Amino acid sequence: MPDLYPLARRILFSFDAETAHHLTLWGMKMAHSAGFLSGLTGGKKSIDSNPLEVMGLTFPNRVGLAAGLDKKGEAVSALGDLGFGHVEIGTVTPRPQPGNEKPRLFRLKEYEAIINRMGFNNPGVDGLLENVSRSRKEFDGVLGINVGKNFDTPNEDFLSDYLDCFEAVYGAADYVTANLSSPNTKGLRDLQSADTCRELIQKLQEKRDELKPMHGDKSVPIVIKIAPDLSDGAIKGLAEVFSETKIDGVITTNTTIERAAVSGHPQAEEAGGLSGAPLTDHSTEVLALLRREMDDQVPIIGSGGVMAAADAQAKFDAGAALVQVYTGLVYRGPELVREIAGLG
Numbered sequence: 001m002p003d004l005y006p007l008a009r010r011i012l013f014s015f016d017a018e019t020a021h022h023l024t025l026w027g028m029k030m031a032h033s034a035g036f037l038s039g040l041t042g043g044k045k046s047i048d049s050n051p052l053e054v055m056g057l058t059f060p061n062r063v064g065l066a067a068g069l070d071k072k073g074e075a076v077s078a079l080g081d082l083g084f085g086h087v088e089i090g091t092v093t094p095r096p097q098p099g100n101e102k103p104r105l106f107r108l109k110e111y112e113a114i115i116n117r118m119g120f121n122n123p124g125v126d127g128l129l130e131n132v133s134r135s136r137k138e139f140d141g142v143l144g145i146n147v148g149k150n151f152d153t154p155n156e157d158f159l160s161d162y163l164d165c166f167e168a169v170y171g172a173a174d175y176v177t178a179n180l181s182s183p184n185t186k187g188l189r190d191l192q193s194a195d196t197c198r199e200l201i202q203k204l205q206e207k208r209d210e211l212k213p214m215h216g217d218k219s220v221p222i223v224i225k226i227a228p229d230l231s232d233g234a235i236k237g238l239a240e241v242f243s244e245t246k247i248d249g250v251i252t253t254n255t256t257i258e259r260a261a262v263s264g265h266p267q268a269e270e271a272g273g274l275s276g277a278p279l280t281d282h283s284t285e286v287l288a289l290l291r292r293e294m295d296d297q298v299p300i301i302g303s304g305g306v307m308a309a310a311d312a313q314a315k316f317d318a319g320a321a322l323v324q325v326y327t328g329l330v331y332r333g334p335e336l337v338r339e340i341a342g343l344g
């Protein structure tokens with residue numbers, strides 16, 4: 001089967017980035033419903049290509065979709081057709097919110113990069129769960145649900161937003177990620193201080209103890225997603241917290257506010273988080289540092305600039321158990337998923 005993505009990409013890139021995003025999701029859902037998406041992408045062959053146990057869950061392979069592409073949880077099975085072993089949906093907040101004003105998504109094609117300041121546009125946790133009940137029916141992989149706080153919840157009340165989302169998604173999620181690292185919600189990344197993070201993890205673990213018996217003894221792994229813009233000292237401090245609390249997993253990293261790698265590009269100074277090729281190396285360095293500093297029982301999921309199988313391999317070599325892609329999918333298409341899923 002020839003790779004049709006270069007053609008699809010030429011068409012999609014003729015639209016502005018957010019329109020292209022909606023067209024892609026819509027097209028995938030249609031092709032999935034008509035039953036030809038997985039044949040078109042060859043994705044089904046990737047599922048179960050290299051199954052492994054992480055966080056007590058069986059992942060069909062080592063590559064997943066990073067949060068933010070399916071914020072509404074409306075295309076889980078369609079995304080599974082691309083060959084992802086896990087799909088992380090969200091970020092979802094307790095109440096629906098529209099996100100930031102448009103334009104808020106920019107392609108920096110020359111750098112194989114994206115800048116986004118979407119601002120957690122999402123249907124709220126109830127809306128997401130309604131979508132998931134329909135969209136995950138034919139998905140055989142692992143479903144992660146990524147949770148955050150509403151933009152207008154003051155930071156001093158952040159705990160209730162995370163706990164409410166955790167409780168609401170507990171039954172539907174295979175694992176839950178607490179996103180503390182989006183640069184597009186004011187003050188969110190301040191929650192990455194060691195003390196705040198410890199408090200959040202402990203409260204989530206207490207909530208899990210309460211919820212477990214109500215869900216047939218199901219214990220949902222808790223994952224924290226961190227930014228690439230932390231100092232080495234801050235990463236070491238967090239490593240201690242993660243080891244101490246025995247968190248189930250950590251995702252390194254979210255997008256960066258750093259712009260040095262794209263300076264001079266006409267859109268380099270757009271506010272938001274930069275993802276894709278300019279993030280690859282630094283995000284792998286953060287992963288490697290965390291791996292060295294943290295209890296080796298805590299798995300790391302590597303996200304940030306996985307644009308080729310070699311980038312995924314570098315993250316595995318640095319100690320990642322799994323990797324996730326977002327921007328690489330935009331530039332390379334589903335072939336990237338197959339390439340990574342096939343890594344030994």
Ligand SMILES: Cc1cc2nc3c(=O)[nH]c(=O)nc-3n(C[C@H](O)[C@H](O)[C@H](O)COP(=O)(O)O)c2cc1C
Pocket residue numbers: 066067068069071090091105114116118120146179182225253254255274275276277279303304305306324325326327328
């Ligand atoms: C348009 C866009 C929206 C995103 N939204 C979210 C989000 O809602 N929650 C989150 O945790 N990460 C979000 N991310 C970050 C990605 O999940 C990923 O961690 C980051 O982009 C680095 O990986 P990449 O270089 O493969 O894109 C978003 C990324 C992009 C490009």
